[in-house]
Amino acid sequence: MARPRKPLLSRDRIVDAASALVDAEGLDAVSTRRLAAELGVSGPSLYNHFRNKDEILDAVADAVSAQIDLSMFDEHDGRDWRTALHDWAASYRAALADHPHIVPVLAQGPGRRPAGLRVADAVFGAMVRAGWPPAQATYIGALMRYFITGSALGSFARGFVDDAAAYDPADYPHLGQAHLLADHQEQVDEGAFETGLRALLDGLTMQYETGVRGKWETQSS
Structure with missing residues (x-):
């Protein structure tokens, strides 16, 4: 079976992309539409991992706490x-x-x-x-x-x-x-x-x- 061209979407990929956006542009830069575009996926696919933007930002914050x-x-x-x-x-x-x-x-x-x-x-x-x-x-x-x-x-x-x-x-x-x-x-x-x-x-x-x-x-x- 052929390997997909892009890595499969995961919570970690979403958090990494959101973290990069927050670091570069601030909290207001984060939206599900923007993240989907950054990750090269459709917007609804994010909801398989997070219910909304607030949950994504919570995960970004927790990733910082883990450091x-x-x-x-x-x-x-x-x-x-x-x-x-x-x-x-x-x-x-x-x-x-x-x-x-x-x-x-x-x-x-x-x-x-x-x-x-x-x-x-x-x-x-x-x-x-x-x-x-x-x-x-x-x-x-x-x-x-x-x-x-x-x-x-x-x-x-x-x-x-x-x-x-x-x-x-x-x-x-x-x-x-x-x-x-x-x-x-x-x-x-x-x-x-x-x-x-x-x-x-x-x-x-x-x-x-x-x-x-x-x-x-x-x-x-």
């Missing part, structure tokens, strides 16, 4: 909870930085997405194993997701234009160098992320020392 490193949460890894959270956050941010246009979909939560649920499960499980109460472990997972996805929704540095005249000292006496920020976008955004992450982890460490560890010491005395 996030979770090895630090393995109970045999050896990293303490704070280091694990830091390293996971860095991996999470890197995945979002590679696919910034899908962030609004990811920010809505994992829903039924398998990879997204594995992320939530790994974080929660690691925090509970470290001694955090389940409710607090839930708050930590939510807090970290808010911070990481929020940091990926836009660039502080890119919010300023490369025009010194836009920041008249008479109106903005402290923004004399603001027109230079765009040239240092990566440094500013990475520095802000690390500063915020350290502040979050410092605060959680204080709670851990006075609450979780203090409780252990009380119980053992």
